[in-house]
Amino acid sequence: MRLLFFLSIFHYLNSCSSLSTQPVCKDFESSALLQLKQSLEIDVSASFDPFAYPTISSWNSGERNDCCSWDGVLCDRGTGYVIGLDLSSSQLYGSFNSSSSLFHLVYLQKLNLADNDFNYSQIPPSIRYLSNLTYLNLSMSAFSGQIPPEIFELSNLVSLDLSFNPLKLQNPGLKSVAENFTSLKLLHLRRVNLSSPVPHILANLPSLKSLDLSSCGLYGDIPISLKNLTQLTQFLVHNNQLTGQIPPWLGNLTQLTDIDLSDNKFHGSIPQSICRLPNLETVSLRGKYLSGRVELDSLLNKKKLTILLLSGFHLSFPINSTFNTSTPKLKILALNACNLTEFPIFLHSQQELKILSLANNKIQGQIPNWLFNMGKQTLFSLDLSHNFLTNFESFNHSPPILPWDNLLDLDLSSNKLQGSLPIPPPSIAQYNITNNKLTGEISPLFCNLSSIAVLDLSHNNLGGMLPKCLSNLSDLVVLNLQSNNFRGILPGIYMEQSRLKAIDVSYNQLEGQVPRSLSNCTMLEILLLGNNQLSDIFPSWLGKLPRLRVLSLQSNGFHSAIGKPESSLDFPKLQIIDVSFNNFIGKLPYEHFQSWTSMKVANLTFDEDNAYMVADTSTPSPYSIFVNDFSYTLEMTNKGIKTLYQKIQDHLVAIDLSSNKFDGEISEVIGNLKGLHLLNVSNNMLTGPIPSSLENLMELESLDLSQNRLSGEIPPQLLHLTFLEFFNASNNHLMGPIPQGQQFSTFGNDSYLGNTGLCGMPLTKKCKISKTLTQPPPNSKQGEGSNFPSKSDWVVIMMEYGSGLINGVVIGNNLTIKKLERFLKNFGRKQ
Ligand SMILES: *[C@@H]1O[C@H](CO)[C@@H](O)[C@H](O)[C@H]1NC(C)=O
Ligand SMILES: *[C@@H]1O[C@H](CO)[C@@H](O)[C@H](O)[C@H]1NC(C)=O
Ligand SMILES: *[C@@H]1O[C@H](CO)[C@@H](O)[C@H](O)[C@H]1NC(C)=O
Numbered sequence: 042m043r044l045l046f047f048l049s050i051f052h053y054l055n056s057c058s059s060l061s062t063q064p065v066c067k068d069f070e071s072s073a074l075l076q077l078k079q080s081l082e083i084d085v086s087a088s089f090d091p092f093a094y095p096t097i098s099s100w101n102s103g104e105r106n107d108c109c110s111w112d113g114v115l116c117d118r119g120t121g122y123v124i125g126l127d128l129s130s131s132q133l134y135g136s137f138n139s140s141s142s143l144f145h146l147v148y149l150q151k152l153n154l155a156d157n158d159f160n161y162s163q164i165p166p167s168i169r170y171l172s173n174l175t176y177l178n179l180s181m182s183a184f185s186g187q188i189p190p191e192i193f194e195l196s197n198l199v200s201l202d203l204s205f206n207p208l209k210l211q212n213p214g215l216k217s218v219a220e221n222f223t224s225l226k227l228l229h230l231r232r233v234n235l236s237s238p239v240p241h242i243l244a245n246l247p248s249l250k251s252l253d254l255s256s257c258g259l260y261g262d263i264p265i266s267l268k269n270l271t272q273l274t275q276f277l278v279h280n281n282q283l284t285g286q287i288p289p290w291l292g293n294l295t296q297l298t299d300i301d302l303s304d305n306k307f308h309g310s311i312p313q314s315i316c317r318l319p320n321l322e323t324v325s326l327r328g329k330y331l332s333g334r335v336e337l338d339s340l341l342n343k344k345k346l347t348i349l350l351l352s353g354f355h356l357s358f359p360i361n362s363t364f365n366t367s368t369p370k371l372k373i374l375a376l377n378a379c380n381l382t383e384f385p386i387f388l389h390s391q392q393e394l395k396i397l398s399l400a401n402n403k404i405q406g407q408i409p410n411w412l413f414n415m416g417k418q419t420l421f422s423l424d425l426s427h428n429f430l431t432n433f434e435s436f437n438h439s440p441p442i443l444p445w446d447n448l449l450d451l452d453l454s455s456n457k458l459q460g461s462l463p464i465p466p467p468s469i470a471q472y473n474i475t476n477n478k479l480t481g482e483i484s485p486l487f488c489n490l491s492s493i494a495v496l497d498l499s500h501n502n503l504g505g506m507l508p509k510c511l512s513n514l515s516d517l518v519v520l521n522l523q524s525n526n527f528r529g530i531l532p533g534i535y536m537e538q539s540r541l542k543a544i545d546v547s548y549n550q551l552e553g554q555v556p557r558s559l560s561n562c563t564m565l566e567i568l569l570l571g572n573n574q575l576s577d578i579f580p581s582w583l584g585k586l587p588r589l590r591v592l593s594l595q596s597n598g599f600h601s602a603i604g605k606p607e608s609s610l611d612f613p614k615l616q617i618i619d620v621s622f623n624n625f626i627g628k629l630p631y632e633h634f635q636s637w638t639s640m641k642v643a644n645l646t647f648d649e650d651n652a653y654m655v656a657d658t659s660t661p662s663p664y665s666i667f668v669n670d671f672s673y674t675l676e677m678t679n680k681g682i683k684t685l686y687q688k689i690q691d692h693l694v695a696i697d698l699s700s701n702k703f704d705g706e707i708s709e710v711i712g713n714l715k716g717l718h719l720l721n722v723s724n725n726m727l728t729g730p731i732p733s734s735l736e737n738l739m740e741l742e743s744l745d746l747s748q749n750r751l752s753g754e755i756p757p758q759l760l761h762l763t764f765l766e767f768f769n770a771s772n773n774h775l776m777g778p779i780p781q782g783q784q785f786s787t788f789g790n791d792s793y794l795g796n797t798g799l800c801g802m803p804l805t806k807k808c809k810i811s812k813t814l815t816q817p818p819p820n821s822k823q824g825e826g827s828n829f830p831s832k833s834d835w836v837v838i839m840m841e842y843g844s845g846l847i848n849g850v851v852i853g854n855n856l857t858i859k860k861l862e863r864f865l866k867n868f869g870r871k872q
């Protein structure tokens with residue numbers, strides 16, 4: 042999932058630097074400020090702004106203790122009272138409560154604490170004492186919880202910004218804002234949880250100029266009363282659940298410069314009047330249910346237009362391709378799913394583009410030469426995925442070397458690109474060219490891509506040996522080479538401190554052993570080596586990887602007995618293992634079963650926000666962060682059918698040991714793996730009875746025991762498996778009555794074929810003894826009842842290609858990983 046935030050967070054309150062002349066500040070105020078200083082720590086990672094500095098460091102009680110001269114403090118020239126405090130981006134860390142001395146500064150008119158880290162404090166009710174506040178900015182400063190009702194006593198507020206905090210404003214909610222802050226000019230509550238309709242009474246704010254209610258959980262129609270907000274310049278309601286048509290009266294709000302209605306549930310077409318608004322700078326109108334015609338020519342004659350995001354519209358282009366100086370210099374342009382068949386000619390004039398997305402169109406043929414001049418220095422994200430592009434015009438010689446000097450993110454996936462693999466510039470962080478028709482080898486020039494975090498070359502016809510240096514790319518998080526023709530060995534030098542989370546080299550012709558140096562990849566979560574010609578014993582040393590969740594070795598030449606784990610703590614996070622179609626022999630790996638602790642819990646706790654397994658591939662860079670998740674994919678046999686999981690549900694637990702040469706009995710210890718959803722041991726040489734402990738696998742949905750030498754009866758305890766949807770015991774030596782009822786009434790003949798001794802429904806052979814069990818044995822634990830909803834909704838989740846959202850976050854400069862993590866924790870992962 043990819044997101045775009047365009048944050049304009051670093052507004053400065055420039056009025057707050059002091060030119061102290063006359064009055065000296067009051068003692069009670071300077072001591073309140075010093076107390077405030079005492080109560081907070083300086084932590085460089087507390088602010089995102091690259092120009093942040095610890096404003097309060099210079100405050101002191103020494104000789105020059107006139108607080109009016111302190112950095113960030115503004116006093117009234119007449120009275121000497123502190124009327125302004127700007128501690129934005131001051132690297133402050135610490136908690137706030139109602140006893141904070143901040144609330145002694147009762148003459149404050151402007152308070153800016155934006156971009157600090159207040160440790161998820163609540164906004165203290167004492168905020169009410171600052172009753173002369175006109176300007177309050179607490180954005181991006183890690184305040185949390187319900188916004189206290191006392192804030193509504195600040196009836197002089199003109200500007201209120203609480204954006205980017207995990208705050209709630211419910212009961213009282215937005216309505217109270219409109220009732221009590223009637224002088225508001227700016228109201229920014231982006232990402233504050235409102236969960237309400239837009240109240241009519243918002244029209245009560247006749248002076249409102251800037252309204253940002255993006256990602257607030259708003260729903261319902263936009264009330265028509267808002268057409269009274271004639272001063273509005275910014276109307277930003279991105280990412281809510283708003284419904285109805287786009288209100289045509291928006292076209293009458295002639296002051297509007299920025300409109301963002303994207304990612305709501307609006308339907309219908311865009312009123313042309315909106316496109317004709319004279320002062321537009323930002324226009325974002327993407328939505329699943331929007332359609333119709335948009336007059337691009339009327340938008341493109343607005344000189345100040347810098348951001349234009351449209352999807353799913355039929356675009357009418359300027360008739361003539363000559364562009365004069367009045368063509369706007371766009372910074373961000375996305376025209377997605379608009380059935381474009383060629384590159385829009387007006388791109389010729391776009392020298393300052395930073396982000397361009399033309400994904401999900403029908404652009405055919407070559408990528409023309411002239412495109413390389415577009416944003417040569419500025420472009421950092423280019424998404425041309427899901428078109429019909431065939432090659433790069435300019436490169437007669439291969440491989441094509443792409444020219445954009447500052448490109449971070451390049452997505453050329455799902456086209457028809459032929460020839461050699463294009464080489465991105467060294468600045469690249471995310472490169473996705475999956476699903477094309479590229480041939481040839483990976484150029485050694487790839488070794489220069491020292492910042493690359495995501496490399497997805499899967500589903501092409503690339504071949505040759507993998508360059509050794511690939512494993513030196515120390516920032517790599519995702520390496521996907523699936524479904525190519527790579528030969529030779531998997532290169533074996535993986536550095537310590539590798540960031541790799543996902544490696545998929547399945548469906549190639551790789552040989553040799555699993556490189557031992559993979560044990561350096563301590564972040565690794567998914568390792569897919571299937572469908573190659575690897576020849577090795579079971580790599581039990583991978584058990585040391587503390588985060589490994591998915592391991593697939595299927596269809597290779599792995600051999601010998603699996604043996605014991607090196608320690609009982611091995612594979613602590615393993616959820617899915619597939620070793621099918623190899624040459625393993627000996628007993629099933631019972632000792633390993635004991636150590637696979639993640640499989641033993643029936644309800645693995647998982648993060649609700651991340652119901653699928655994803656690698657967070659977000660990368661900070663000098664210019665931006667790209668927030669991006671890579672959904673793990675996996676091909677596995679489920680319910681007897683080879684299934685491609687485009688996404689893997691976060692708590693899926695599966696073991697596939699099928700098609701090897703395992704022998705011996707199935708031990709009762711298998712019943713300990715209570716989290717199992719899929720168990721496949723078919724096509725081995727297993728003997729003995731089906732263990733009745735299988736009844737403990739309450740989550741089991743698919744059980745394949747077919748093609749072994751199992752004997753005895755099918756234990757009636759299996760009737761307890763109320764989620765079982767697939768059961769195959771065919772081609773064994775089973776005998777006796779088939780359990781009747783529950784899920785077993787849904788299995789057909791095929792489940793039992795090739796067992797001469799079985800009898801009872803659905804087979805035609807009747808049992809001699811009429812004792813066919815229809816109830817589970819009474820001494821067993823109580824079943825859950827068969828009216829449970831089927832949980833099989835994870836079976837195959839088809840990929841949503843979406844409408845080609847732009848990937849990335851543009852958020853100032855120079856972010857450290859630590860700051861990125863805080864950012865993602867607060868804002869990034871929710872959608
Ligand atoms: C931050 O919050 C945590 C949890 O409430 C608390 O334990 C810790 O002391 C706080 N840190 C500071 C510096 O206030
Ligand atoms: C408020 O925070 C200060 C430290 O900043 C602490 O000493 C005081 O006990 C806290 N008061 C309450 C009521 O939590
Ligand atoms: C608030 O401002 C008014 C005038 O605008 C002034 O009379 C009053 O004293 C101020 N109150 C405080 C607490 O500063």
Ligand SMILES: *[C@@H]1O[C@H](CO)[C@@H](O)[C@H](O)[C@H]1NC(C)=O
Binds near residue numbers: 190191192217220221
């Ligand atoms: C907010 O406004 C309402 C209606 O105007 C009023 O009843 C209420 O007292 C105000 N709340 C505060 C805290 O001032």
Ligand SMILES: *[C@@H]1O[C@H](CO)[C@@H](O)[C@H](O)[C@H]1NC(C)=O
Binds near residue numbers: 241244245
């Ligand atoms: C909007 O303005 C019109 C006229 O200017 C007025 O009659 C109407 O009451 C206003 N609506 C609201 C909800 O304020």
Ligand SMILES: *[C@@H]1O[C@H](CO)[C@@H](O)[C@H](O)[C@H]1NC(C)=O
Binds near residue numbers: 268290293
């Ligand atoms: C918008 O303005 C036009 C012209 O001033 C007027 O005819 C139209 O009724 C207005 N639309 C709305 C919805 O107020």
Ligand SMILES: *[C@@H]1O[C@H](CO)[C@@H](O)[C@H](O)[C@H]1NC(C)=O
Binds near residue numbers: 353355378379
């Ligand atoms: C694009 O073409 C498809 C198929 O021809 C059509 O269904 C769709 O409505 C078109 N979309 C636009 C935005 O014109």
Ligand SMILES: *[C@@H]1O[C@H](CO)[C@@H](O)[C@H](O)[C@H]1NC(C)=O
Binds near residue numbers: 360361
């Ligand atoms: C477009 O430009 C061509 C030549 O560049 C000219 O012949 C034609 O008349 C122009 N069409 C319009 C509608 O301006």
Ligand SMILES: *[C@@H]1O[C@H](CO)[C@@H](O)[C@H](O)[C@H]1NC(C)=O
Binds near residue numbers: 557558560
């Ligand atoms: C892990 O990486 C270091 C160098 O970073 C290397 O010396 C070591 O041999 C690697 N470990 C394995 C098992 O290859």
Ligand SMILES: *[C@@H]1O[C@H](CO)[C@@H](O)[C@H](O)[C@H]1NC(C)=O
Binds near residue numbers: 642643644646
């Ligand atoms: C499993 O679910 C039960 C009840 O819902 C709960 O009590 C238990 O803590 C959960 N166990 C785990 C490991 O999540």
Ligand SMILES: *[C@@H]1O[C@H](CO)[C@@H](O)[C@H](O)[C@H]1NC(C)=O
Binds near residue numbers: 497
């Ligand atoms: C590459 O793009 C495809 C869609 O075209 C997507 O499914 C895949 O997850 C992307 N790969 C990475 C590593 O993000």
Ligand SMILES: *[C@@H]1O[C@H](CO)[C@@H](O)[C@H](O)[C@H]1NC(C)=O
Binds near residue numbers: 091854
């Ligand atoms: C990023 O920060 C480092 C020091 O922390 C500084 O040297 C570098 O110039 C900064 N880069 C940008 C683009 O601000």
